[in-house]
Amino acid sequence: MAGLYIHIPFCASRCIYCGFYSTTAVASQDRYTDALCREMQMQKDYLLKALNATPHMELSTIYLGGGTPSQLSGENLEKLFDTIYNKVYQDQLPVSATAEVTIECNPDDITPQFASILSSLPVNRVSMGVQTFSDERLKFLRRRHSAREVDQAIGRLRQAGIGNISIDLMFGFPQETMADWRIDLQQALSLEVEHISAYSLMYEEGTVLYRLQQEKRVRETDEETSLAMYNLLIDELTAHGFEHYEISNFARPGFRSRHNSSYWQAVSYLGLGASAHSYNGYSRQWNVADIRQYIEAIERGVLPAEIETLDADTQYNDRIATALRTREGIDLSVLEKPYQTYLEELAIPHIWRGHLVLKDGCLALSRSGIFISDSIMADLMKV
The missing domain is CATH 3.20.20.70 (Aldolase class I)
Structure with missing residues (x-):
């Protein structure tokens, strides 16, 4: 898909x-x-x-x-x-x-x-x-x-x-x-x-x-x-x-x-048009946020985009910032073992406070955790 x-x-x-x-x-x-x-x-x-x-x-x-x-x-x-x-x-x-x-x-x-x-x-x-x-x-x-x-x-x-x-x-x-x-x-x-x-x-x-x-x-x-x-x-x-x-x-x-x-869920997508973003699993790219520059570049056959190759830490951080927003949360099994261990250790204080829930191998926000989701995500990311 x-x-x-x-x-x-x-x-x-x-x-x-x-x-x-x-x-x-x-x-x-x-x-x-x-x-x-x-x-x-x-x-x-x-x-x-x-x-x-x-x-x-x-x-x-x-x-x-x-x-x-x-x-x-x-x-x-x-x-x-x-x-x-x-x-x-x-x-x-x-x-x-x-x-x-x-x-x-x-x-x-x-x-x-x-x-x-x-x-x-x-x-x-x-x-x-x-x-x-x-x-x-x-x-x-x-x-x-x-x-x-x-x-x-x-x-x-x-x-x-x-x-x-x-x-x-x-x-x-x-x-x-x-x-x-x-x-x-x-x-x-x-x-x-x-x-x-x-x-x-x-x-x-x-x-x-x-x-x-x-x-x-x-x-x-x-x-x-x-x-x-x-x-x-x-x-x-x-x-x-x-x-x-x-x-x-x-x-x-x-x-x-x-x-x-x-x-x-980190599914690949292509973004078309001025300012549109794309993601394919190993890189992100985004088009210029200017309609005139966008049109003129495309008419010349040039893609007006910047590209960022994603390293392992960035991919991990992206998953924290996206999957943790959902009801199901993060399926720990999709993470490589070092990142899974890292996440589990950092999550412990939030689980004790009732802001995160670990169930059936998935880590998710509790209702009280939703209210402070930004700070929780920041705590769980690689810096």
Whole structure:
């Protein structure tokens, strides 16, 4: 199995919290799509050379992320999928018949026309950035959609035959109360979606939100309130049948995000587009985070990427930072004996404190450990 990630950086406007590479230069989307198709051809052997490649390897997940992939025209979406299915990966690395094919969308982009376009594509999963059901908080984030448009979007996606819908939520807004957050969770549950991702509002350096915080125009939610909101998130969603399978992710049975789960399980993936990252088991590479430089380099037949070869310590640290986020945790048997011994020794104090659990050969975070996961991971890494 292997994954394909395609970065679509176009946004009609920028949200104040977003730290991902994006651009409002939507006029260049035709040229960018052509560059993506050309990069696909240039890198068609990347996954076949992966450390865990097998003779009958298939693309098991395809993910269009951003940015806002729903800003692409129907013609450009069709061109991308035609290139994937009919021009690049049809022979040595075909797309699995059961592949998870995800596109990220904004609720206001899900018009009847766009839903019809999706129904004609191989897309079978939609990840939608809802964030909150408060129009006031949406305005604060500079989101384009209203709370009312979320219901409309869900209905249109269902009519288009999309049976796997994920929504993103945020908590910890300035002055948000526990009652406010409970209402958001109740609204989310009423949508009857298959997957929910929820994140504390982050103040990333370089974002508008970070600048507002530095200028003391907004105040970050205190740690105690943020923790209480996270506890409420877990309690509410698990009580309604969701599986808490990763720190920030909850799924109905059978609806885990297979693409993101592949990241956490160190499955090889190819990233296409400006700022996209790739991993093949022994190296990482990442494209330049500039759409103009990306397009011009691809048009010259040059891959605008930096490459890092991963030594054994880095691979171990990567596994700590990814697998430990999941409900199952780290399977100690996949580690070479010296690293397994190293990890077991460092884990002992956290096991005694009840923050880690060792069961059936797997080391995982307990619920209390989730709250301090960053510090636990730092303790377990090679330095």
